Amino acid sequence: MRRLRMGMIGGGPGAFIGPVHRIAAELDREIELVAGVFSSDAGRSRAAADQYLIDPERAYGDLATMLAAEKAREDGIDFVTVVTPNHNHLPSVKAALAAGFPAMSDKPMTATLDEARELAGVVREAGLPYGLTFTYTGYPLVREMRERIAAGALGTLRKVVVEYPQGWLSQPAEGKQAEWRVDPERAGAGGCIGDIGVHAFNLAEFVTGQKVTRLLADLAAVVPGRQLDDDCTVLMRFANGARGVLLASQIEVGELNGHRIRVYGENGGMSWKQEEPNRLTIHHADGRTELVRAGDASLGGLARARTRTPGGHPEGYLEAFANIYRDFAALLRGEQAECLQGVEEGLRGMAFIDTAVRASATEAGWVDLTL
Template sequence: MRRLRMGMIGGGPGAFIGPVHRIAAEMDREIELVAGVFSSDAGRSRAAGESYRIDPARAYPDLDTMFAAEKAREDGIDFVSIVSPNHHHLPAARAALAAGLPVISDKPATTTFAEAKELAGHVAAAGLPYGLTHTYSGYPLVREARARVAAGQIGTVRKVVVEYPQGWLAGEAVGKQAEWRVDPARSGPGGCIGDIGTHAFQLTEFISGQEVTEILADLGAVVPGRQVDDDCTVLLRFSNGARGVLLASQIEVGEMNGLRIRLYGDKGGMVWKQEVPNTLTLHTLDGRTEIIHAAGTQIGPDAASRTRTPTGHPEGYLEAFANIYRDFAAVLRGEEAPLLPGIDTALRGMAFIATAVEASNNRAGWVPLTV
């Protein structure tokens, strides 16, 4: 079985996420990065190609050149990975799909909900796979949590609390990674809510198995002069009547990447923390607490199939990211990967961002979340 050939869009010099995508995609030896338009600047694109150690002739200056050249090759790319800032996502995906190439993209899918609906139309018209890298749903114990909730282990879900605190934007936004995230022309109207709030939102629905139907949002731009939100509090109501709270912030000094989710049902509760990702804590009504370990004998088949080392050998972010790429590779090979976030997840995420921003700006109280 040959490796699938990947073309990357974005990920040029100074980008954090490009190398992460490359490592994750290649981890299981099913995919190989062979080409890319790594920057809108031809020289920087060539420099990135050198750093990725690909054929210099396949570090292209623009998308049209890459698509034409790769189509003419017998060993041309099989799909593209979009790792550029948000405002590039729609035009890059649209061009790739028009060229007959499946797409996997960083989140959020686009800058606005209207763009997401346009993207969904292009995906449907092309009839090609589309994946979204909601990395945290690739963690084995997140998938174990989802399976246990679906099996009724904590009973009917009553309450979901998800927190995603960071502190890296508590001051002036300095550097390439920070600057575009606080620029609404590049990030879209949602700042923190789009950057990390959308991860927290996706995780609530992914694990609980319920859809959010209404929200009450309070988003703020705390740092003086900032044009997009950097601190978010959102109350949630779910399709089964459960209530929830989503807290996302990038101004909490001292916090790093403290994503945590807690779910409570009528029979028990569970807790998972991204910074301690290899344990899942379960509580029962009779007062017992159980710790589930990644790769342990008590985990189910999906979680077990997504671990690479024996229990006690920590796996983390890169391995979770690789699981998303493994799922996408399976889809490209004609296999099923039902847990891969796709265009439906993209639409729900963008609807959440748009609804939260508008509702907070208008102080609208509870508003429906519709896609």
Template sequence: MNSKLKMGMIGGGNGAFIGAIHRAAALMDNRIELVCGCFSSKPDVSIASGREYCLPDDRIYASYEEMIVREAALPEGVRMDFVSIVTPNMLHFGPAMLALEHGFDVVLDKPMTFSLDEAVRLRDKVRETGRTLALTHTYSGYPAVKEARERFARGDFGKIRKIYVEYPQGWLATRVELEKGSNAGWRTDPARAGKGGCMGDIGTHALQLAEYVSGQRCTALCASLNAVVEGRTLDDDGAALLRFDGGATGVLIATQVAAGEENSLNIRVYGEKGGIEWSQMEPNSLYVKWSDRPMEVVRTGNGYMGAAAKANTRTPGGHPEGYIEAFANIYRNFALAIQARKAGRPTDPAADFPDAEDGVRGMQFIETVVRSGYDDTRKWTPWVTE
């Protein structure tokens, strides 16, 4: 009989919104329980947070190193089974590597690491240890996205020709990183975020979604990046032309200075016979478009959905599922994979989730888009005049 997986958390203390999201998602399906954590680099904040989460003092730690080493010394059935790391980018690699070295599985926020070199080393450690790593590219957890992926995989639309993905936000339209307590501070700081600003934060989501739905991998791009808001060092806006290994071409747009926008992630993919359109702001609808018949509106929670969408849907049609549920699908599928591994049985292909390979892809994208994005000599052709 399967028992609940025991989760430890690094980061996500009081006031950290993404930590609360992770905890809600992890606990949703009753397969995981929070048993320990180092919730802040400040010991007093970590202790206060852990007590608020109803943990005993001896399972609340002052550093991630202490947590991982001490948990590893506890008997099986008491110690944590995996760790969820919800820290800024520059604090992903160290805790994740240490956890893998001590025999723990890992859930990690994206982008996977601070640099491509770190991502490759972490991916290689996952391969070496045989542990499981899940990366929280949340949007691939939506049932409608899984339905789109399944329809393209079975060839409903013929050969894929065009992929358009855009992610406009407006929350960085001003220097909010200068406000006390703003989580924009580390995201706009190259010393903490890495080479990519907007492209690292949300461009990676857009690229992963395009590859996930289409089943194709980007092989080349031509980009333009901008730091629109005066005084900002990292990109807060950009676009890229994309080429894919299956012959499709596409466009990726990511911006955080589109004033008034929230999280308007959209994707359109077109094949020879038709295509799909999906928006994160209306996640339960998938628009299917055909050359020879009217558009279909496919709604999640209905019996006509494919196996992957059904496996990742909790409620009947007309009962909307959203961001938390998509996030929870990653945690649930991660838990199912660990339980299957422990039992020596194969994993359910419908219970998929982004992994370390996707993490390396994300860091390759950041490196490539930054290298291309500031090299005007390779992409701008002067306007033809008389």
């Protein structure tokens, strides 16, 4: 089985997420980064190619040139991955699909809901694989949580609490990674809600198997002069009647990447924390508390399929990210990838961002989440 060849859009010098994508994609030796448009500046693109140890002739100055050149090669790329700021997601994925290349994209799907609707139509018409890197769905114990809840371990779900606190934007933004995230032209309509709030929303729906139908949002730009939200509180109602609360903030000083989800049902509760990803806590209605560890013999098929090491050998963020790429590689090879997030999840994420931003701005109270 030959390795799949990947072309990257974005991820140039100084980028955080580009190298993460590269490491994750190549971890299991199923995929190899061989080409890219790493920057709109040809010189910086070549500099990135040197860092990634790929042929400098395959570091292109623009997307059209890369797609044409790689399509003409016998050893050309099999798919593209888009790791740019949000405003480039739509044009990059559209161009790749039009050239016949499947596409993987960093989240969120696009910068706006209208763009997401357009892209959803393009993906469906193209009929090519498309995936989104909602990273936290790649953790084995998150998939275990999903599988157990789907099997009825908690009974009827009643309450969902999902949190994503960070503190790195508690002061005026400085540096490449911060500046584009607070710029409406590049980030889109949402700041914190689009950067990490959408992760929390996606995780809530992924784990519970329930769709959010209504929400009440309170979004704020706390740092003086900031145009986009940096602190978010959203109440949610799910299709089965369960209540939920989503807390996402980038101004909580001292917080790092404290993504956490708790789900409660009539028969118990479950809790998972991203900063302690190898433990899943289960509370039973009879008072027992069960600790499920990564690698445990009790794990179901979803978790076992994406666990690489025996229990006691921690796996983390890069391995979870790599699981998303394993899912996408499976899809490209014609196999099933039931946990891979795609058009539906991307569209729902953008609808969540758009609805929350508008509802908060107008103080509209409870509103329907519509695509």
